[in-house]
Amino acid sequence: CTTTSHDDSKCCRIPPGSSGFPLVGETLAFVRAYSGTNGVYDFVRKRHLKYGDCFRTNIFGQTHVFISRTNVAKSLLGSESIDFSKRYIKSIGELLGKQSMLCSSHEHHAFLRRHISNLFTFDSLASFIEHFDELTVQILKQWERKKHVVVFDDAMKLTFRAICKMIMSLNEEEELKRLQHDIFLITEAMLSFPLRFPGTRFYEGLQARKRVMNALREKIALRRKGFENKRDFLQFLLSADQSDKRNGELLNDEQILDNILTLIIAGQVTTASAITWMVKYLDKHAEVQDKLREMQMDCKYKNSDSTIAPGTLNEMQYASKVVKETLRMATIVSWFPRETLKDCQIGEYQIKKGWIINVDARGIHYDSTIYNDPTKFIPSRFDEDPKSYSFLAFGAGGRTCLGMNLAKVMMLVFLHRLVTTYRWKVTDKDWSVEKWAMFPRLRNGCPITVYPLQDT
């Protein structure tokens, strides 16, 4: 048994680790890792090496336990046990909004998730694929002229535009630029100190949130007056709002607004980072890139004038394994925090009410008893399905990533178009990651030079 209510504390001990210095605990080491180019996970990795797959630390006055065991992942995430609740940083909650699904409590979360997941139907995914493919082809065409490209910058533009189009049919260039800049300010503010005076990152983030909310409110007003009628997520949420007033279970405007912002923020940087890592790994592993290109060239959608049909993606099996292996190695969300609501026992350890248990997904993805040669990029390892709870790129259980299929589609379509159009060379081989980033991403954004296939 991995998580049980704790009724006999004598039988077990607390996890190994250090509480650090009085008052500050190990906060300074944590902050140092965040502001370093190895990334914040370095803090966890070092302690994992020292203490093993379950250790305790103290950060910002709070006891944290990091654990990289699949059976614990299963019992904590699998059933979203009522003994644990999702933990989030208060300032992030303020930037995303009280109604954001990412920060909501257990019951409220179930209500929001039920509504929002209705948006991710097969039909909406199918029309998304077509649009994303067109956008990708457009952006890759520009690369031919530019020759030198920073992958992350264009991946951010691509994922942002695709998600905004799907949610609210945004196409207008100026409006997109303004919104992308404001979303950037909000994301930047997420890990800053919550100081609320002009000039601080947090303040600028809050101001940007106000502008985004105002713009979205105007959009809703136009839709309600019937001036705009589109087939997108926003329209769906509003029409459900109109037609189904009887069961009293509808999303109000604040819930719609906060969750539109949440979807953009949860989807843009994560997917853009994953795309960037994919380009980087494939540059390093020419044999994988060559094999992949050969397979994708056989695909009938190798010409940019025929759009990829949804069913075809299922046929891109090796490409799907490249996507999975990228997600395993990059582990964009390194750990999942959950707050313990009562004393309990995890494995052989005693856990106290109020402690934060972090399921260490990256630790699981790099565990050599689960994945052979875990530091090597080997897509064919996914010829067989991974063992239960050993692939956690999108989390698991009741909080599994809602945009999982969307993200996979974006990565697959991008990959297909890239390898059937260009060869590329990464021009700056540095593997440092961005300081203070919410998700691990390459600091240099992965600059490449591209060579059109017809020239090589």
Ligand code: HEM
């Ligand atoms: C490669 C890209 C992505 C990765 C690696 C990723 C990863 C994750 C992970 C690990 C979680 C669960 C966190 C936890 O349990 O604490 C999550 C949640 C979530 N993701 Fe993603 N995500 C990606 C793309 C997207 C996209 C494209 C969208 C939507 C446009 C999205 C929307 C969400 C939402 C709404 C949640 C919260 C779900 C809930 O709490 O019920 N994600 N994501």
